[in-house]
Amino acid sequence: MPVEERDSATGYLTTGHEWNGITELNTPVPRPVYFFLILAATFALLGWILWPAWPIGTTYTKGILNVDQRTSVQASLEQAAMDRDVWAKRIAAESFPAIQADSDLMRIVHEAGPRLFGDNCAACHRADARGQRGFPNLTTSSWLWGGSPDAIFETIRVGINSAHPKSHISQMPAFGRDKLLPADSIDKVVAYVRSLTDPSVASEQPASTIDAGRAIFKANCTVCHGDDAKGKTDVGAPNLTDRFSIYGGDQQSVLTTLWGGRQGHMPTWEERLSPVSRKILALYVTSLRAPDQ
The missing domain is CATH 1.10.760.10 (Cytochrome c-like domain)
Known part of the structure; x- marks a missing residue:
């Protein structure tokens, strides 16, 4: 097949190759492709000039704008x-x-x-x-x-029971473990304390038990928790009349607290956080x- 043969339908020259009756055309590259290639090359050239681009030993070209991610x-x-x-x-x-x-x-x-x-x-x-x-x-x-x-x-700043010299200090005594109160007295105080937040306890327990618990509480607990059991912030003693209990307000939790005592801890943040923080x-x-x- 002659190389200079033209396709009758498109007018393009053929390449001289034919497969199973199909002739390959020598179709030129569309002009828009050249346009975008030139545009990309121009952009790349401008980028090399304006921004950091090429490594030079231990440094790199800075570009005339002297802008990079590090400076930004x-x-x-x-x-x-x-x-x-x-x-x-x-x-x-x-x-x-x-x-x-x-x-x-x-x-x-x-x-x-x-x-x-x-x-x-x-x-x-x-x-x-x-x-x-x-x-x-x-x-x-x-x-x-x-x-x-x-x-x-x-x-x-100072924490609670922390290493700070001015730390808040508080501790719930272990009335049972240290034999400060007998077991039956502790049980009565448990009933009284629980009755302060749970009316059903007062109705389930004999009035004499609640009254005895109140008397024992007054003799041993009001110095920290107050006569009204609402606690004292100057000694870090919690309010026993609200529903917010750190260790639980059920019978076993209150008994455990009275028997073994409590001593919470909060670290001091004075050296770890700034005053503003x-x-x-x-x-x-x-x-x-x-x-x-």
């Missing part, structure tokens, strides 16, 4: 540090009520608080701050050492409190 990230970090410095100074300087009244500062608290809480507190108090056995629920108004932002800030945490935890708690 560095600039972002510097700007973030400047922004943080502004609001951090305000949080450090202003009082808790002033911060709570400032929507912009409270927005910062709600942005930074969950991260700080998740990194440092959630292991004990859980991510939702509702606590678990042995660790209090922080979304209620029932606080051992006070639930105001100032009180929470101080508790975070502790202040944010105190405000964040305060904001978690349910309206009806």
